[in-house]
Each structure stands twice: as C-alpha cells, then as structure tokens.
Amino acid sequence: xxxxxxxxxxxxxxxxxxxxxxxxxxxxxxxxxxxxxxxxxxxxxxxxxxxxxxxxxxxxxxxxxxxxxxxxxxxxxxxxxxxxxxxxxxxxxxxxxxxxxxxxxxxxxxxxxxxxxxxxxxxxxxxxxxxxxxxxxxxxxxxxxxxxxxxxxxxxxxxxxxxxxxxxxxxxxxxxxxxxxxxxxxxxxxxxxxxxxxxxxxxxxxxxxxxxxxxxxxxxxxxxxxxxxxxxxxxxxxx
Numbered sequence: 033x034x035x036x037x038x039x040x041x042x043x044x045x046x047x048x049x050x051x052x053x054x055x056x057x058x059x060x061x062x063x064x065x066x067x068x069x070x071x072x073x074x075x076x077x078x079x080x081x082x083x084x085x086x087x088x089x090x091x092x093x094x095x096x097x098x099x100x101x102x103x104x105x106x107x108x109x110x111x112x113x114x115x116x117x118x119x120x121x122x123x124x125x126x127x128x129x130x131x132x133x134x135x136x137x138x139x140x141x142x143x144x145x146x147x148x149x150x151x152x153x154x155x156x157x158x159x160x161x162x163x164x165x166x167x168x169x170x171x172x173x174x175x176x177x178x179x180x181x182x183x184x185x186x187x188x189x190x191x192x193x194x195x196x197x198x199x200x201x202x203x204x205x206x207x208x209x210x211x212x213x214x215x216x217x218x219x220x221x222x223x224x225x226x227x228x229x230x231x232x233x234x235x236x237x238x239x240x241x242x243x244x245x246x247x248x249x250x251x252x253x254x255x256x257x258x259x260x261x262x263x264x265x266x267x268x269x270x271x
Contacts, residue, residue: 040142043107044247051100053077121217232267
C-alpha cells in the first residue's frame with residue numbers, strides 16, 4: 033500500500049494573474065472620458081489614483097473591480113472545497129476520483145487548532161481542547177484514514193471502478209483544484225472566510241478554509257496593493 037501522508041497545512045499558489053490596480057482605474061474612467069480611457073489601459077495605477085480606488089470601494093461601485101483575473105492552484109482537504117463551492121462567484125476545476133487514483137494524503141488538525149465548540153449556532157466560539165481530546169482526535173483521524181484508504185486500495189486491486197471505490201474515502205482526503213476569480217469576487221470571499229477585528233461585519237469561518245483564504249489574500253495584496261488597502265480601510269466590505 034502507498035505510504036500515507038498526514039498534513040496540517042494547505043497549499044495556495046498563484047498560477048497566473050492579469051490583475052493590477054490600474055485595471056480598476058481605466059475601467060472606472062470609461063464612464064467619464066469614454067475612448068480617452070484607452071490611454072491608461074495596461075498601465076499600473078499611481079498614488080494619485082488611490083483616491084479614485086478608495087472612492088469606488090467606499091461607495092460600492094463594484095464593476096471596475098471585475099476587469100482582472102487571478103488563477104490559484106489550491107491543495108486542501110475535500111471538506112474545504114465543499115465550502116469553497118458555496119461561493120458561486122468563481123470558476124473551479126478539481127481533480128477527479130473517477131479518472132485518477134486518489135493520493136493517500138489526509139488532513140489531521142494541528143495541535144493549535146481549537147477543538148471545543150462553546151455556545152449555540154450563530155453565537156458560538158471555539159476554544160482549545162484538552163491534551164486528551166487532541167490525542168483522541170489525532171489517533172482517530174490517522175486510524176480511520178488509513179483504514180479507509182486500505183479499503184479503497186483493496187477494491188481497486190479487485191477491479192472495482194475508481195468512481196465506486198472512492199465512496200469509502202473520508203472528507204479529510206486532500207484534493208486539488210484551480211480557482212479563477214476576479215478581485216471583486218475575491219474580496220467577497222475574503223470578507224466571509226477570514227476573521228478580522230477590522231471587519232465591519234464579523235465573520236466566523238471554519239479555520240481550515242480561513243487558512244486558504246489567508247494565503248489567497250497575501251497574493252491579492254501583492255498584486256493589487258491599492259485595492260487591497262482600500263478594502264481594509266473600508267472595513268473589508270466587498271464593493
């Protein structure tokens with residue numbers, strides 16, 4: 033049987049981007065100068081343009097933030113992808129358990145991951161678990177993942193189709209996908225899947241999808257620093 037790998041992290045890589053602050057500027061200015069905006073197309077924004085970007089963000093003129101594109105490669109457990117696809121604002125292509133043998137890579141929570149839910153839905157918090165709870169989670173996740181993958185391999189070796197054999201695999205199995213999204217949609221995703229004190233509207237994401245969102249945000253901030261700063265200054269509300 034293939035060696036099983038356990039991970040407590042996620043992978044996010046920026047595969048391709050056509051995204052800069054200048055894309056927001058020329059898209060916005062067509063409304064006032066028409067064809068003259070072509071002169072700014074393809075150029076990056078200057079500090080002088082930061083005020084326009086802040087105005088657009090503040091007054092929620094959102095469409096200028098759509099004229100750009102990011103394509104991310106993401107590796108994460110399947111339960112994270114199921115949350116991702118609640119956001120019908122991006123294009124997704126995920127690896128298929130019908131067409132390839134799934135790799136034996138499974139997510140196990142790190143020691144610092146909070147385990148205990150306190151309160152009721154809509155008003156609860158997560159707190160650290162005891163040593164005994166962490167040991168129990170770690171042991172059970174590893175044992176059940178190994179058992180499930182062994183059953184999967186036995187079915188494949190017996191000639192069972194991949195799409196049938198995969199039915200025993202758990203949601204902590206790692207998968208991979210490409211996500212293509214524009215800045216406006218990305219900010220919407222970040223506003224919901226990160227928890228920040230500066231947010232005008234509090235959000236309480238599951239930690240594992242927040243780990244992905246944090247890595248995506250760092251790449252977004254690098255590519256479009258003026259837009260990201262306006263997003264921060266505006267309370268992390270997507271335009």
